[in-house]
Amino acid sequence: MPTYVSHMNSPIGRLRLVGDGNALFSLTMEEQRHARLDDAGWQRDDAAFAEVRRQLDAYFEGRRTTFDLPLAPAGTAFQKMVWAALAEIPFGHTENYGELARRIGSPGAARAVGLANGRNPIPIIVPCHRVIGADGSLTGYGGGIERKRWLLQHEDQAVPNAQGRLI
Structure with a gap:
């Protein structure tokens, strides 16, 4: 099955949107960490998206x-479990890594949850x-x-200022 790309x-x-015309495989931002590089076999198809x-x-x-x-992210079973839990965080709400780890039944895995989060x-x-x-601070984000x-501001969340305090 071909892989399509659009911007x-x-x-x-x-x-950048990548998928097969049925499901979305990835969405990447310019200069995003862990972004998959363009594949020569991808076909541009704006209509697919x-x-x-x-x-x-x-x-x-x-x-x-x-x-x-329809989404079809590629990842390990643990990553997919974390990504499914991310999808349950409601618009306008936040959760910290420890809370997310507890919610998926792995209370000691906050660091692993953070790594999976970064590979979303x-x-x-x-x-x-x-x-x-x-502590409520903004932490790393691939984008x-x-x-x-x-x-977060778009979703009306209070976000920390440069000193880490909520504004």
């Missing part, structure tokens, strides 16, 4: 708080930006802390 502009920069674009546009315009898309191949839709440090801050 779209957003308030947080250009996004019409629904993904429609839902992302509605999210960025403040008209959508959840996504209803479908950010925004699978909302890894909603995971924060135990960069400023994008994480923007996404």
Whole structure:
């Protein structure tokens, strides 16, 4: 089955969408850590991502708080468990790594949860930006802390300022 790619502009920069025409495999931002490099075999097909674009546009315009898309992220069983738990964090809410680890039944695995969170191949839709440090601080984000801050502010979350205090 072919793999398709498309790009779209957003308030947080250009996004790359990759999938097979049925399910979304990845969404990456410019200069994102752990982003898969373009594969020469991918075919550009903007039409294959019409629904993904429609839902992302509605999210960025403040008209959508959840996504209803077929997703097929590649990862380990543990990563997929973490990503499924991320998808359960409601719009406008945050959770810290320890809380997420406890919720998936691995209370001592906050660090492993953080690593899986950082490898999330479908950010925004699978909302890894909603995971924060135990002290409420913004922690690493593959797309960069400023994008994480923007996404949380977009969702009306109080976010820490440069000194780590909530604003």
